[in-house]
Amino acid sequence: MQMPEPDQAVIGRRRELIQALQRIVAGEGVIYDEAALKAFECDGLTAYRQPPMIAVLPETTEEVSAVLRLCHEEGVKVVPRGAGTSLSGGALPLADGVLLGMGKFNRVLEIDYENRCAVVQPGVTNLGITHAVQDEGFYYAPDPSSQIACTIGGNVAENSGGVHCLKYGLTTNNILGLECVLITGEVIRIGGKHLDSEGYDMMGLLTGSEGLLGVVTEVTVRILKKPETARALLVGFQDLEKAGDCVAKVIAAGVIPAGMEMMDRPAIHAAEAFCQAGYPMDVEALLIVELDGPAAEVDHLIDVVRGISESCGAVSVRVSESEEERLSFWAGRKAAFPAVGRISPDYYCMDGTIPRHKLPHVLTRISELSEHYGLRVANVFHAGDGNLHPLILYDANQPNELERAEDFGSDILKLCVEVGGVLTGEHGVGVEKRDLMGEMFSKADLDQQQRVKCAFDPDGLLNPGKVFPTLHRCAELGRMHISRGQMPFPDLPRF
Amino acid sequence: MSGLLKPADAEQAREAIAWAVAEETPVEIRGRGSKASLGRPQQTDYQIDLSGLSGISLYEPDELVMSAGPGTPLAEIEAALAEHNQELAFEPADYGPLLGVAAEAGSIGGVFACNLAGPRRIKAGAARDHFLGVHGVSGRGEAFKSGGRVVKNVTGYDLCKLMTGSYGTLAAMTDLTFKVLPLPEKTRTVLALGLQDEAAVALMCEAAGSPHEVSGLAHLPGPVAARSGVSYVAGAGTSVTAIRVEGPGPSVEYRCDALKQMASGKGAVEELHSHNSAALWREIRDVTAFAADAVGSERPLWRLSVTPTNGAEAAKKIQDQAEGEAVFDWAGGLIWLSLAAADDAHADLVRGAVAAAGGHATLVRAADAVRAAVSVFQPQPAALAALSARVKDSFDPRRILNPGRMYPGV
Ligand SMILES: Cc1cc2nc3c(=O)[nH]c(=O)nc-3n(C[C@H](O)[C@H](O)[C@H](O)COP(=O)(O)OP(=O)(O)OC[C@H]3O[C@@H](n4cnc5c(N)ncnc54)[C@H](O)[C@@H]3O)c2cc1C
Numbered sequence: 001m002q003m004p005e006p007d008q009a010v011i012g013r014r015r016e017l018i019q020a021l022q023r024i025v026a027g028e029g030v031i032y033d034e035a036a037l038k039a040f041e042c043d044g045l046t047a048y049r050q051p052p053m054i055a056v057l058p059e060t061t062e063e064v065s066a067v068l069r070l071c072h073e074e075g076v077k078v079v080p081r082g083a084g085t086s087l088s089g090g091a092l093p094l095a096d097g098v099l100l101g102m103g104k105f106n107r108v109l110e111i112d113y114e115n116r117c118a119v120v121q122p123g124v125t126n127l128g129i130t131h132a133v134q135d136e137g138f139y140y141a142p143d144p145s146s147q148i149a150c151t152i153g154g155n156v157a158e159n160s161g162g163v164h165c166l167k168y169g170l171t172t173n174n175i176l177g178l179e180c181v182l183i184t185g186e187v188i189r190i191g192g193k194h195l196d197s198e199g200y201d202m203m204g205l206l207t208g209s210e211g212l213l214g215v216v217t218e219v220t221v222r223i224l225k226k227p228e229t230a231r232a233l234l235v236g237f238q239d240l241e242k243a244g245d246c247v248a249k250v251i252a253a254g255v256i257p258a259g260m261e262m263m264d265r266p267a268i269h270a271a272e273a274f275c276q277a278g279y280p281m282d283v284e285a286l287l288i289v290e291l292d293g294p295a296a297e298v299d300h301l302i303d304v305v306r307g308i309s310e311s312c313g314a315v316s317v318r319v320s321e322s323e324e325e326r327l328s329f330w331a332g333r334k335a336a337f338p339a340v341g342r343i344s345p346d347y348y349c350m351d352g353t354i355p356r357h358k359l360p361h362v363l364t365r366i367s368e369l370s371e372h373y374g375l376r377v378a379n380v381f382h383a384g385d386g387n388l389h390p391l392i393l394y395d396a397n398q399p400n401e402l403e404r405a406e407d408f409g410s411d412i413l414k415l416c417v418e419v420g421g422v423l424t425g426e427h428g429v430g431v432e433k434r435d436l437m438g439e440m441f442s443k444a445d446l447d448q449q450q451r452v453k454c455a456f457d458p459d460g461l462l463n464p465g466k467v468f469p470t471l472h473r474c475a476e477l478g479r480m481h482i483s484r485g486q487m488p489f490p491d492l493p494r495f
Numbered sequence: 496m497s498g499l500l501k502p503a504d505a506e507q508a509r510e511a512i513a514w515a516v517a518e519e520t521p522v523e524i525r526g527r528g529s530k531a532s533l534g535r536p537q538q539t540d541y542q543i544d545l546s547g548l549s550g551i552s553l554y555e556p557d558e559l560v561m562s563a564g565p566g567t568p569l570a571e572i573e574a575a576l577a578e579h580n581q582e583l584a585f586e587p588a589d590y591g592p593l594l595g596v597a598a599e600a601g602s603i604g605g606v607f608a609c610n611l612a613g614p615r616r617i618k619a620g621a622a623r624d625h626f627l628g629v630h631g632v633s634g635r636g637e638a639f640k641s642g643g644r645v646v647k648n649v650t651g652y653d654l655c656k657l658m659t660g661s662y663g664t665l666a667a668m669t670d671l672t673f674k675v676l677p678l679p680e681k682t683r684t685v686l687a688l689g690l691q692d693e694a695a696v697a698l699m700c701e702a703a704g705s706p707h708e709v710s711g712l713a714h715l716p717g718p719v720a721a722r723s724g725v726s727y728v729a730g731a732g733t734s735v736t737a738i739r740v741e742g743p744g745p746s747v748e749y750r751c752d753a754l755k756q757m758a759s760g761k762g763a764v765e766e767l768h769s770h771n772s773a774a775l776w777r778e779i780r781d782v783t784a785f786a787a788d789a790v791g792s793e794r795p796l797w798r799l800s801v802t803p804t805n806g807a808e809a810a811k812k813i814q815d816q817a818e819g820e821a822v823f824d825w826a827g828g829l830i831w832l833s834l835a836a837a838d839d840a841h842a843d844l845v846r847g848a849v850a851a852a853g854g855h856a857t858l859v860r861a862a863d864a865v866r867a868a869v870s871v872f873q874p875q876p877a878a879l880a881a882l883s884a885r886v887k888d889s890f891d892p893r894r895i896l897n898p899g900r901m902y903p904g905v
Pocket of ligand 1: 031041044058079080081082083084085086087088089090091102122143144145148149151152153154155156157158159160161162163210214215216217337426427464
């Protein structure tokens with residue numbers, strides 16, 4: 001993976017930059033000790049490591065603004081970071097860059113139950129928001145599996161999802177307002193406690209922009225009242241195709257479950273070995289379907305889903321009869337990543353999305369690829385919305401295995417695009433999928449995206465080397481190629 | 496010279512815009528023209544009419560996805576969805592009558608370009624939340640795409656979001672892919688009668704904060720309710736606050752009872768079933784209460800999106816100083832205000848109240864001269880306005896597409 005060539009002139013000014021930063025952020029907030037910098041050298045995509053030139057941990061929007069203004073004036077690159085759980089290398093530092101850690105922005109600023117929202121700082125963890133409002137029976141709906149650790153700022157930057165996004169939407173559907181600092185140090189506020197921000201939907205654009213457009217310093221999130229009850233079904237199938245068919249039929253019947261997850265045999269076995277969730281071991285595919293709402297609704301829909309499952313050839317159906325049982329159904333799924341980590345020295349998590357009905361085809365191709373590359377794979381799948389997480393098992397200590405795993409991974413993602421899907425459903429492009437962007441987008445598509453980047457960051461200082469396979473200068477992107485010609489289709493009536 | 500260009504496909508649309516770019520002549524981008532009077536009045540010599548890019552090119556009910564050309568009539572899309580018991584869950588409004596043109600005249604391109612959303616916005620989101628993929632032609636005369644056909648997608652910037660609510664000022668959309676959802680099995684509406692605006696907003700916020708997944712929360716003050724086509728509502732003789740629940744049968748009954756209980760302490764309670772319920776919410780969605788003023792009246796019509804609990808107070812502040820009528824939707828967060836005629840449409844008064852409440856205001860209907868003189872869209876603080884202008888530059892550096900429709904010079 002090629003990162004932008006470090007600017008030796010900037011590295012040469014490191015000492016002055018440290019001093020200038022110390023004038024903005026006092027004391028411990030500026031980190032330059034080599035050992036301490038190592039703590040930031042990678043995010044959740046551990047195959048790539050690079051300690052930053054300097055790390056800064058500001059505490060106020062004013063400090064963020066001053067740091068960015070300084071970096072802008074000095075031509076220094078900046079990489080924002082939340083908790084560093086990104087799986088795509090979004091928070092990978094740069095040798096000539098300042099790492100802007102947002103961890104100290106960890107306060108819940110306001111909870112407004114009447115208007116069903118909370119105003120929080122970006123370093124608050126995803127689960128921290130729910131914890132802050134749960135006493136009143138509220139929660140924050142998007143629930144990435146990393147929710148104990150990941151920050152809401154990182155969630156906004158990645159537009160993160162979770163198992164309940166099928167019914168409740170992704171981050172982008174659950175935020176109302178943002179405060180954001182541009183690379184120039186300008187602070188903009190978008191939205192608030194009302195719906196639909198005025199003018200261009202900058203909030204929608206910033207969500208999922210992977211730290212390339214601005215630094216989020218405050219987020220207003222929607223909170224929801226907890227459903228009265230939730231129950232889940234655990235449904236086993238002898239083949240994946242039938243499980244896929246069942247998912248399609250549930251949706252076709254007009255049921256949108258709170259969550260609908262699928263695991264294949266290797267994932268089931270890994271999860272069962274890891275946490276004894278009580279999963280059936282003799283099935284090829286396992287579905288977890290959760291319904292929530294008042295008991296009358298949940299009981300009714302459980303029956304509907306049970307009926308559909310049986311008609312699709314389910315070989316085992318269990319319905320949770322208690323909250324403990326429901327949680328035990330989820331325990332295995334939620335621990336799928338560490339569980340796979342237990343059965344293999346290393347694993348590599350993919351994140352493509354496909355049209356649901358392509359699932360059998362894609363899984364067949366993945367198992368062929370698995371044989372081709374000689375690497376095992378376990379699949380967990382946000383089945384309801386077509387988001388596939390194949391986990392490729394490898395051993396980084398074996399020669400070439402990492403490269404093989406990466407090649408296998410890119411073949412899977414190309415396959416996703418080929419069947420009408422996309423490279424990444426929720427983990428982001430980062431550095432990981434950067435060079436695959438051409439599989440999905442033409443040069444014209446990518447040029448237009450980069451022009452939008454230029455509107456925010458004309459010198460390309462915010463998180464460069466991520467998302468875009470080739471960097472162009474904004475002046476070059478702005479040039480127009482104009483050919484004067486005839487008025488098109490002059491035969492049409494005009495008045 | 497002036498004229499109308501009516502491309503028949505995406506390539507012709509690109510040619511038309513490339514020509515306009517080369518000529519440096521601004522063009523008005525229109526779908527079916529039903530919302531042409533929304534926004535600042537435009538003065539372009541040429542129009543590019545996208546109604547020829549019409550038709551549903553993909554509809555997979557099991558995958559909950561549809562693609563269509565921008566000129567496809569919304570009515571055609573809704574009919575196709577209804578055949579499979581599906582719908583656009585964000586309940587796009589039909590502003591036709593409100594803007595003095597025919598009903599059911601809008602296009603799907605217009606729905607997304609204006610980010611329409613009806614009463615179900617509070618539960619299901621707006622057009623922006625359902626937009627999955629777009630093909631378009633920028634004001635540089637270049638074709639590009641963004642997004643895809645799947646719900647979960649974070650591959651590159653979400654330019655669909657930028658397109659929604661950009662009123663054709665960034666690109667001419669040539670193909671749209673969006674999410675569709677199953678129709679709810681059953682609907683019920685609880686009516687609370689006789690509540691003052693403040694009390695109504697309080698009740699609506701309480702209902703919104705309940706676990707009942709309420710899908711509509713609107714309040715019609717007495718004189719507005721009296722004009723309803725639903726006899727229960729018109730005959731109430733007082734204000735009507737409406738609470739809608741939708742879903743599977745057993746659930747709707749249960750939730751409906753719980754909400755009736757919640758409302759019963761506050762005033763008389765009624766219940767509307769399928770037909771009347773649907774008719775009432777269509778009226779609220781399309782703001783029919785103020786449609787009669789569309790022709791031959793100079794009354795300006797404002798749309799305010801505010802912090803819900805501040806809604807009633809904001810409306811009152813304005814109505815204390817200008818004669819006006821209000822309709823509240825979105826639990827008080829959306830206020831439609833029809834005010835006495837004035838050269839400035841009472842813009843300072845409205846925007847002052849909105850600033851205090853937190854939110855924004857759009858002048859949806861007023862004479863051309865008024866819309867040219869006052870800001871139709873909420874003026875933005877300097878840094879954000881400059882950013883909007885740079886985003887416009889990134890798509891349309893020569894200001895070819897609907898220039899000035901949203902903000903002067905943008
Ligand atoms: C075990 C595990 C399970 C996971 N499960 C899920 C899952 O179910 N669903 C899912 O969507 N993701 C999942 N992830 C991925 C990851 O947790 C999310 O992408 C998360 O949102 C990242 O948050 P973070 O705070 O760790 O951000 P970081 O990793 O620190 O940063 C991520 C990106 O956001 C940018 N960024 C961070 N903070 C800011 C800010 N304040 N302003 C601007 N940019 C900022 C960074 O520059 C970087 O590009 C998982 C990760 C792990 C390790």
